[in-house]
Amino acid sequence: MVKKRKSKPTEKLDVSNHILVPKHEKCSETEKKALLKKFNVEIKDLPKISINDAAIVDMNLQPGDVVKITRASPTAGESIFYRVVIEIK
Amino acid sequence: MDNKLFKEYEDLIPAKIIDDVKASLPDKISDSKVKKIMELVYEEYKNSLAEPGESVGLVAAESIGEPSTQMTLNTFHFAGVSEMNVTTGLPRIIEVLDGRAEISTKMMQIYLKSPYSEGKDIKKIAESIKETTLKEYIKETSIDIAESQMMLSLDEDKLSRVGMKPATIIKVLEKAFAKGYSFKPSKENENVLIIKSTSKEDDLNNIYKLKEKLQEIYVNGIKGIKQVLPVRKGEEYIVVTSGSNLKDVFKLEFVNPDKTITNDIFEIEKILGVEAARQAIIDEVAKVIDEQGLNVDLRHIMLVSDIMTTSATVLGVNRYGIVKEKPSVLARASFETPIKHIINASISGETDYLRSVIENVMINQVVPVGTGLPRLTVKVEKKGKKEKSEKE
Numbered sequence: 351m352v353k354k355r356k357s358k359p360t361e362k363l364d365v366s367n368h369i370l371v372p373k374h375e376k377c378s379e380t381e382k383k384a385l386l387k388k389f390n391v392e393i394k395d396l397p398k399i400s401i402n403d404a405a406i407v408d409m410n411l412q413p414g415d416v417v418k419i420t421r422a423s424p425t426a427g428e429s430i431f432y433r434v435v436i437e438i439k
Numbered sequence: 440m441d442n443k444l445f446k447e448y449e450d451l452i453p454a455k456i457i458d459d460v461k462a463s464l465p466d467k468i469s470d471s472k473v474k475k476i477m478e479l480v481y482e483e484y485k486n487s488l489a490e491p492g493e494s495v496g497l498v499a500a501e502s503i504g505e506p507s508t509q510m511t512l513n514t515f516h517f518a519g520v521s522e523m524n525v526t527t528g529l530p531r532i533i534e535v536l537d538g539r540a541e542i543s544t545k546m547m548q549i550y551l552k553s554p555y556s557e558g559k560d561i562k563k564i565a566e567s568i569k570e571t572t573l574k575e576y577i578k579e580t581s582i583d584i585a586e587s588q589m590m591l592s593l594d595e596d597k598l599s600r601v602g603m604k605p606a607t608i609i610k611v612l613e614k615a616f617a618k619g620y621s622f623k624p625s626k627e628n629e630n631v632l633i634i635k636s637t638s639k640e641d642d643l644n645n646i647y648k649l650k651e652k653l654q655e656i657y658v659n660g661i662k663g664i665k666q667v668l669p670v671r672k673g674e675e676y677i678v679v680t681s682g683s684n685l686k687d688v689f690k691l692e693f694v695n696p697d698k699t700i701t702n703d704i705f706e707i708e709k710i711l712g713v714e715a716a717r718q719a720i721i722d723e724v725a726k727v728i729d730e731q732g733l734n735v736d737l738r739h740i741m742l743v744s745d746i747m748t749t750s751a752t753v754l755g756v757n758r759y760g761i762v763k764e765k766p767s768v769l770a771r772a773s774f775e776t777p778i779k780h781i782i783n784a785s786i787s788g789e790t791d792y793l794r795s796v797i798e799n800v801m802i803n804q805v806v807p808v809g810t811g812l813p814r815l816t817v818k819v820e821k822k823g824k825k826e827k828s829e830k831e
Contacts, residue, residue, distance in 0.1 A: 363689050363710070367697045370707065370715035398751040405712035419714055424737055427455025433713075436751060 365404050374405050377416040377432070385416065385432060399433035406435070413437045444473050452484050492812035494796075496746075499739035503724075506733040507532060525702075527727055535723050538747065538755025540705050545683035547664070548672075550698035556675040564693055565667040565678045566601060570660040573653050576608065580650060587643045589650060590625070591632040601659065605629050608658070615656050620649065661687045685710045708753050716753050720744040767791050769798035 365371050377385065386393060399406060399417055406417055415435045423429040445457055460480055464473065489495055510529045526534065526544045534542050550556065555564055579592045593605055609622045609632065625631040636645045666681035683701040688694055689710075701707060702723060708716035721737070721744045728735050746761055747754055754760035758775045765771050768784040768791045784791075793799055796806045805811040 363686070363696070365711045365715070368711055368715065369698055370700065370718045371711050372714050372718070374714070397745075397749040399713055400751045403712040403714075403751070404710055405714055421714070421718075423741075425455075425741075426453040427458070428453075433751075438751060 363404070364408075371405050372419050372421040374409070375418045375420070376409060376411060377418050381418070382416045393434055396432055396434040398436045400438045401435050402438070411435045444470060444477060448477055448481060451481060456480065456484060490809075492807070492809045494808045495742060499742045502735055502739045503743070506728065506731075506735055509733065510727075510731050527730055531727050532724055535704060535720055536743065536747075536756045538704070538753050538757075538760050542703055544681065545663075545701065545703050547678075547680045547683045547685070547688065547701045548699065549678040549680060549688060550695040551676065551678070551693055552695045555693045556677075556695070558671075558676045561669045561676050561678075563600075565669045567659070568661050568664055568678060568680065568688070568691070569667045570662050570664050570682070571601075571658050573608070573611070573656040573658055576658065577653075580653075582643075582646060582650070584643065587636065587646060589634040589646050591634065591653070592628075593630045593632065595630050603659070605632065608632070611656065611658055612653075616649075620645075661691075664688075704753055713748050713751055713753070717744050717748040720747060720753070765795070767793070767795050767798050769793075769801055770795055773797045773801070 366374075382393075393414065393416070396416065401407075401411060401413060409417075411417070413435050417433045417435060419431040419433060421429050421431055445461070448457060460476065464476070507529055510532075524544065525531075525546055526542075530543070549568065551561075551564065555561065576594050576597055577591055578594045579590075581590045582588075583590065593608060598604065598608075605624055609624070612620075612622045612632075612634075621635045621637055623633050623635075625633050634646070634649065636649075661684050663684040664680045664682045668679045670677055670679050683703045683706060685699070685701050685703075685706050688699060689696040700719070702719075704716055704719050704723070707719045721740050724740045724744075725735075725737060728740075743756065747756065750764060754764065756762075758771075762771060762774045768780060768789050772778075772780040772784075791798060793802070793804070794807065796808055799806045
């Protein structure tokens with residue numbers, strides 16, 4: 351009775367539409383510089399996200415890239431968060 | 440109404456507040472009044488922001504800690520009619536904030552695609568998700584000592600309910616035991632399976648051992664789902680389960696993978712990513728606090744959740760988790776196991792820059808919080824005439 355999805359049984363799950371997953375985008379170099387300047391921080395001070403994280407695994411990122419996350423927030427409507435991509439052993 | 444008035448505030452005030460203001464303005468209002476309102480709103484918004492140096496973490500700790508003393512220590516919540524109990528109350532909050540990998544009661548809410556979400560075949564679907572072992576399909580086992588063989592009589596009703604035939608059971612068995620045994624339906628009744636050992640030594644002994652093993656053989660369903668319960672939630676039907684397996688449930692045809700959730704934070708982190716885990720922590724803690732009829736501002740929970748997920752994985756609020764991430768030796772030592780931290784720090788020659796609160800309390804210095812944060816620096820002009828002082 352349990353039918354597996356027919357298309358590709360080994361296909362990777364696309365989680366980007368899941369209600370818990372906010373929108374992840376890659377920051378351009380200029381955005382990245384503006385961000386670091388605005389908050390007066392170095393790149394290592396940003397919150398981190400693993401390169402293998404399910405939400406960004408298809409985005410082809412390198413360690414050191416910055417991901418812009420647009421969260422739906424109950425208090426501010428929409429809030430923007432940044433995470434730097436790192437490699438976890 | 441003129442949108443220009445709102446435009447200049449777009450970067451200053453969150454969009455949600457501007458929308459709220461727009462919605463509550465009367466139909467006829469002059470631009471000058473709108474301008475005045477926006478000025479007041481902006482003023483109010485600025486006053487409500489956390490000031491630099493405000494110890495928000497401390498406030499969050501108090502705001503979550505105090506109401507949790509009023510929680511019932513051990514409560515079980517019964518979801519629906521069946522005996523599906525879920526850890527709630529203080530034990531659940533501790534579990535979530537501690538970042539425990541193994542939680543006590545795993546639970547999933549499986550949302551279904553239309554038309555199943557309207558209740559079509561809901562029982563059949565729920566049944567098919569549940570992990571079943573051979574035990575549930577066996578009506579009777581008997582051992583024939585003379586022939587050294589075992590007879591399994593299968594439960595016809597149960598098999599037909601999930602659309603299986605005795606032949607499928609034989610296949611499952613053959614897969615589970617690659618060699619050593621033969622499985623055949625008996626001649627009189629196809630619902631009775633005859634199991635014989637193919638090796639010649641110790642026939643009977645093997646058969647006895649097999650009897651125990653057979654019970655636990657996995658037949659169908661999703662591994663890890665121990666109980667299922669179809670529930671009506673609002674307009675649609677969902678399946679609440681005890682036990683959790685997001686990965687395999689997402690692959691099912693009739694499941695809506697965009698709404699299906701679990702209460703296992705670590706599973707969410709693995710399958711949906713760290714941002715989803717952050718949201719899940721907020722939801723789980725807020726749910727417990729809500730159930731208990733308490734009132735904690737969401738911002739405190741959001742702060743804790745943010746801190747738990749800044750390091751790319753979910754860390755618990757304990758000495759193995761976020762406390763370990765602190766850069767200061769003294770701050771770490773002041774929490775738990777001080778001697779271990781001080782010894783390790785002295786071995787590796789760590790430096791403490793005294794930038795945070797607790798180490799400054801220890802050495803009796805002004806703590807960098809609130810008014811203790813700004814320092815006075817003197818900017819010496821080149822020409823030596825004017826001396827300016829400014830806040831750092």
